[in-house]
Every structure is written in C-alpha cells, then in structure tokens.
Ligand SMILES: Nc1ncnc2c1ncn2[C@@H]1O[C@H](COP(=O)(O)OP(=O)(O)OP(=O)(O)O)[C@@H](O)[C@H]1O
C-alpha cells in the first residue's frame with residue numbers, strides 16, 4: 097500500500113513540476129543524497145474574501161530533508177505557522193498537496209490524520225505544551241497511550257534514554273505547574289522524540305524561555321538530529337537558534353524568499369536586515 | 377483574536393443564562409408553593425368539620441417554607457459556583473482591566489452587578505410563569521378534590537404576597553454572585569502578562585470548615601443512633617432521629633468541599649486505567665471545590681427524594697406485616713400520593729442542581745478549549761475526545777447521584793426504624809421490630825434515568841466543541 101502511494105506521489109511530483117517548483121527549486125529530487133521526510137507542492141492558504149483576503153501561503157513548494165534540522169524564518173505573519181500546520185496535518189490548504197514521507201496527507205480524512213500525527217509526527221509548541229493533569233512521564237507517554245498501547249520494550253528503552261539525555265529523571269512524577277518553563281519544554285521535546293516520528297515540528301520552541309534555557313533547549317534539539325538522526329523543522333525568530341540548523345528557509349508574504357545551507361548567526365541576521373530594508 | 381473573544385462572550389452568556397433559569401425556577405416554585413398552601417388553607421377553612429384551622433395552616437406553611445428554603449439554598453450554591461467559574465475563566469480579562477487601572481473592588485462590583493441583573497430577570501420571568509402555573513394548579517386541585525369540598529370556595533391567585541419569593545430570589549442571587557466573585561480580589565494585574573501553565577487548586581485546605589463538618593456529622597450520627605434505640609420502645613425516637621438527620625446532613629453539606637473530592641477520586645478509579653479515562657477522572661479533581669459544590673446540590677436533592685421514597689416504602693412494609701400481610705388499599709393509596717407529591721416538591725431542588733451541574737460541566741470543559749486543541753494535535757481522535765467528555769460528565773453526575781441514593785437509603789431507613797421500631801408485628805424480636813430498608817426500585821430507576829439524561833445533557837455542548845474545533849484554532853486561542 098505504501099509502495100503504491102509512493103510511486104504515484106512521486107510520479108505526479110516529477111511529471112508536473114509547478115512554476116513555483118522551478119523558481120524556488122524546493123524539491124531535492126536527488127534521493128541518493130538526502131531523502132525527503134516531508135514535502136509540499138504548490139500550497140495556497142487563503143483567509144477571508146474580497147477586500148479582506150489574506151494569502152497566508154501564496155504558492156509554497158518545499159521538501160524537508162531527512163536527518164536535518166531545518167529552520168524556518170521570516171517576519172511575523174509571513175506564513176511560518178500556517179505552513180507548519182499544513183505539513184503536520186493540523187490544517188488543510190486552500191489548494192496544493194502535502195506529503196509526509198510517501199503518504200499524501202492532503203487527501204486523508206480526520207481519523208487518518210489524527211493517527212498520523214499520533215504515530216509519525218512530533219510537536220513542540222511555544223507554550224501550553226503539556227496536559228496539566230498528567231505528570232511529566234504520562235505526558236511523555238501520551239502518544240502511545242492515545243494509541244491504546246504501552247510502549248514496547250525497545251520503545252521503553254528509547255524513552256528512558258531520552259529522559260536521561262534531557263536530564264528529566266528527577267522530575268518524572270511532577271505535574272507541569274511544578275516545572276520551570278525550560279523543564280516543560282524539555283518534557284515536550286521528550287514526548288516529541290519518544291515515538292521516533294518521521295518529523296518533529298517545533299514552532300518557536302524557545303520563544304517563551306530566557307536565553308539560557310532557550311540555548312539548552314536548542315542544544316537538545318540539535319543533539320537529537322545529530323545523535324538520533326531525527327528530522328526536525330523549527331520555526332524561529334532568533335538568528336542564533338537558526339544557526340544551529342543544517343538549512344535555513346526564509347519566508348516572506350507567504351512565499352519562500354530564500355533557502356540556504358547552514359549559516360552563521362551573523363549571516364542570518366544580515367539576511368533578515370536586508371529583507372527588512374527591501375520590505376520597507 | 378475576534379473569534380476567541382466572541383466565543384468567550386457567548387460562553388459568558390451561557391453561564392448567566394443558566395443562572396437566569398435557576399433563579400426563574402426558584403421564584404416560580406415559590407409562587408406555586410404559596411398558591412398551593414393558600415388554596416388548601418382556604419378549602420380547609422371552608423370545611424366546618426376541621427377544627428383547628430390555624431394548626432393546619434401553620435403546618436402547611438412550615439412545610440412549604442422548608443421545601444422552598446432547600447431549593448433556594450441549592451439555587452444559591454449553584455449560582456455562587458457559576459459565578460466563581462465564570463470569574464476563573466475570565467482571570468486574564470480581569471487582570472487586564474486591573475493592569476489598566478481598574479480596582480479589584482470595581483471589578484468585583486461589576487460581576488456582582490451582573491448577578492443582580494440575572495436575579496432580577498430570572499425572578500421576574502419566574503414570577504410570571506409561576507402565576508400562570510398557579511392557575512393551572514388551582515384548576516387541577518379543584519378537579520382532584522371532591523366537589524363538596526371545593527364548592528363555595530373562591531380563591532384569588534393574584535396576591536401581593538407572591539412578590540415575596542421573587543424578592544427573595546433576587547436578593548439571594550445577588551448575594552450568591554457576590555460570594556462567587558470573591559476570587560476577583562485575588563486576581564493580580566500581573567496575571568495578564570504571565571502565560572503560566574494552568575494551575576490547579578488541588579491543595580486548598582479548609583481547617584475550620586472541616587472541624588465544623590466533622591463535629592456536626594459526629595453529633596448527628598450519635599443522635600440518629602440514639603433515635604433508633606429510643607424508637608425501639610417509643611415512636612418518639614423519630615424526633616430524636618430527625619434532629620440527628622438534620623444536623624449530620626448539614627455537616628455533610630458544609631463539609632462537601634472536603635468530603636466530595638475523595639469520593640470523586642474513588643469513583644474515578646472505576647473508569648479504568650486508559651489515558652482518556654484517567655484524564656476524564658482527573659478533570660473533576662482539577663478544581664475540587666468547584667466539583668464539590670457542583671455535585672452537592674444534586675446530592676441534596678437526590679438524598680431527599682430517596683429518603684422520602686425509602687421511608688414511605690419501609691413504613692408500608694412494616695404496616696403491612698403488622699396487619700397480617702397486606703396493607704389497607706386506601707392507606708396504601710394515600711401514602712403513595714403523599715410521598716409522590718413530597719418527592720416531586722423536593723425534586724425541584726434536584727432539577728435546579730442539575731441545571732447548575734450541566735452548566736458548570738459545560739463551562740469547565742469549554743474553558744479547556746486550548747487543552748483540547750493540544751490533545752487533538754497530539755493524536756486524540758474525535759471519538760476519543762467525545763468519550764473523554766462523556767466520561768467526565770458521567771463521572772460527576774453519577775457520583776453525585778450514587779452518593780445521594782446511598783445517603784437517602786440510610787436516612788430513609790433511620791426515619792422508618794426510629795418511628796416504627798416499637799410497632800409489634802411480624803418481624804418481632806423481643807417485642808421490637810427490625811425494619812428492613814425497603815428500596816423503592818422504581819424511584820431508583822427513575823433517578824438513574826434522570827442521571828443518564830443529566831450526563832448526556834452535560835456532555836452535549838462539549839462534545840460538539842470537541843468534534844468541531846480545529847486544533848489550530850484552539851491552539852491559537854489565548
Ligand atoms: N484563522 C485565521 N484567520 C485569518 N487570518 C489568519 C488566520 N490564521 C492566520 N492568518 C493570517 O495568515 C498570515 C500568516 O499567519 P501565520 O500564523 O502563519 O504567521 P507566522 O509567520 O507564524 O507569524 P508569527 O511569527 O507572528 O507567528 C497572517 O497574516 C495571519 O494574520
């Protein structure tokens with residue numbers, strides 16, 4: 097079944113490359129080098145109508161390469177969260193298609209999408225990541241529990257290793273309100289990594305933290321990519337955070353404005369400044 | 377942003393809407409009781425065979441006042457709880473007002489003012505409805521009573537005294553809103569800025585309340601036991617047991633915020649160890665005080681209904697065995713009618729409490745919209761979300777009903793035993809009768825069905841929310 101989806105999806109993608117595909121060169125079709133964990137093709141997302149219409153996404157095509165930390169940057173309102181939500185099966189595009197690995201998700205019904213999020217996607221949001229009535233360990237195990245099962249021996253071992261590497265051992269039986277903001281984010285990261293998903297989405301994961309906890313959280317995300325081969329897509333406004341990424345994608349007005357390999361914080365800041373001046 | 381404030385506004389309306397309904401039912405009920413007592417007194421006064429009219433009138437008035445008092449009390453608890461819940465959900469907005477310079481007292485007065493408006497609207501509507509129903513009541517009674525009894529009796533439904541219950545309801549609603557808005561004073565301007573995690577109030581202690589409640593329960597239980605012992609020799613044991621019942625039940629109501637949470641914790645375990653079940657069970661304990669007050673009204677109503685049913689059923693059983701097996705059909709009929717009337721009168725407070733329970737559960741779940749969005753994004757399916765909401769409603773509604781039924785059986789048995797322990801009959805043991813608590817299964821079945829309806833009603837709005845809300849929208853809500 098996956099085979100079928102895969103070949104059909106790829107053929108469509110190859111046979112009719114859209115205009116956006118050509119101009120922004122978002123697909124890395126060179127599979128030998130880095131297969132794609134997720135990709136989208138010709139995404140449009142429009143809110144409202146008439147004079148008040150907002151094009152949150154205005155023809156976006158991009159692939160997220162497996163085993164990489166991809167930073168998504170851009171000014172407020174440029175469509176970063178919208179793009180992430182559609183890629184993660186949380187929202188539907190007005191038009192265009194999205195795949196997670198070889199599964200086309202834009203055609204899935206709600207239940208299939210829910211199960212896909214549960215099993216194959218991890219999330220770290222800016223805040224309110226944890227269920228307040230569950231302790232840290234139950235929060236980490238939540239995706240398994242929602243799937244109606246206990247983690248297998250192998251998964252339990254992995255969870256234990258993650259907990260260890262995130263330094264959460266002491267806090268497992270604490271409720272979220274007994275944890276600091278940084279600890280809460282670490283619990284959220286542990287949960288996102290626990291199922292070893294195809295892709296972890298992090299929307300401004302350090303946005304609510306002081307700079308030191310923020311650095312720690314970033315280092316943990318980068319380590320998950322390096323040590324576990326985890327694929328992560330991270331939205332951030334912080335050039336220093338983005339400098340940890342293998343690739344930096346810039347959005348502006350719902351389009352991909354630039355797509356660059358690893359950058360230093362200075363280079364990123366310079367690019368942001370230039371973009372601001374163009375806009376002004 | 378406009379979507380979220382719009383939603384908040386409509387939920388605010390929901391809370392006040394239910395409070396209007398509660399005030400309306402109370403005041404209509406008060407009007408009906410006044411009419412019923414007034415009309416019966418008029419009929420009895422016209423009957424030359426009845427001697428002491430004043431004593432009858434006095435008894436009827438006391439009975440009416442007690443029944444009305446219970447329902448007004450339940451209504452006040454419901455209203456105070458509703459306002460406290462609304463305030464909790466609006467902490468951020470209140471904090472914002474504080475931040476831009478409004479004083480806590482002004483904010484609290486604003487909330488209480490709403491209570492006054494709610495009480496006035498509800499009481500006025502209830503007054504009108506109550507007067508309409510009073511005409512129906514008089515017509516029904518006239519049809520039911522014998523023609524000789526009602527002939528020549530003229531009764532004017534419209535009387536100035538009918539304004540009394542409406543006035544009482546306005547004042548109690550206002551007072552309840554004032555009590556419920558106490559928490560406004562604890563909101564600091566800083567809370568507008570903090571995006572802190574939802575904090576539960578699990579560790580609130582009530583030392584004074586606990587002591588008062590436990591002492592009352594202890595004294596009441598001792599009096600109940602004494603009443604039962606005395607009752608073995610003399611029907612006067614009933615008086616002792618009655619005072620014991622009032623004292624101990626008051627203790628339970630006063631101590632509900634201490635007593636109900638452990639019970640809820642216990643019943644929550646019955647739902648199993650799946651994560652949706654555990655989350656549903658935990659939700660009732662998130663604000664233990666709120667849940668306790670939400671359930672105690674239902675407990676009061678159900679206890680009283682069950683008590684009446686069990687006492688009457690047990691009495692019938694003892695009288696039947698004392699008179700050699702079967703009860704005189706006329707007596708049976710009279711007892712059935714009396715207990716049915718009493719049960720439906722007392723049942724009104726259960727209905728008021730049920731309105732409050734549905735409303736509070738709904739507001740409580742709706743206020744957790746963002747959390748629902750988080751769970752949906754992490755992989756909670758729509759059926760799972762529905763199940764969680766339904767379990768939460770079942771947990772709270774059935775716990776309240778089961779506690780009420782058990783208490784009612786206990787009190788009902790104590791009443792029957794203390795009154796009939798000295799009756800010599802079939803179950804004679806050294807000259808005493810041991811009354812077995814006769815459980816009226818029909819009543820219990822009706823109560824169980826009502827609990828199921830209550831559960832579904834309480835789950836209706838939240839399930840719609842759980843299935844319709846998109847995770848993105850819920851996550852974006854502040
Ligand atoms: N539900 C909605 N209704 C109307 N417009 C919306 C809605 N959601 C997003 N938008 C609009 O779509 C555009 C993109 O929003 P999005 O949240 O993706 O931006 P973002 O890049 O994540 O911004 P930020 O950095 O502030 O988080 C914005 O102009 C926003 O106002």
Ligand SMILES: [Mg+2]
Pocket residue numbers: 176177178299
């Ligand atoms: Mg965003």
